[in-house]
Amino acid sequence: MFDLSLTKLLVLAVIALVIFGPNELPKIASQAGRALRDLRRIAEGARADLQEGLGPEFRDFDFEDLNPRHFVQKHLLDEPTAPAASPVNGSATSNGTSTLQQDEAPPFDADAT
Helix, strand or coil: CCCCCHHHHHHHHHHHHHHHHHHHHHHHHHHHHHHHHHHHHHHHHHHHHHHHHHCHHHCCCCHHHHCHHHHHHHHHHCCCCCCCCCCCCCCECCCCCECCCCCCCCCCCHHHC
């Protein structure tokens, strides 16, 4: 998410040590850890409340799908895991309609347009 490497973390630690000093740094680190735990607990509670409020039909709803990056990857960029079964040209489908032969023009209804 933040793409922090070891060198970036060391630079941040040195900057924090210079700004806050060696006496205050452990206190600030523990406060930051406590704040992150509380924030994570609040987020999990909100997620649980939302899932409970949505009802059983959304039990398998994945909240990561709300992230636009994941949505695009899942629905637009990724190939389907299994090819969809499509009827052979000219054969009937399960609902009784037939597909077109290759180079066959689709039916045209002048009254429908």
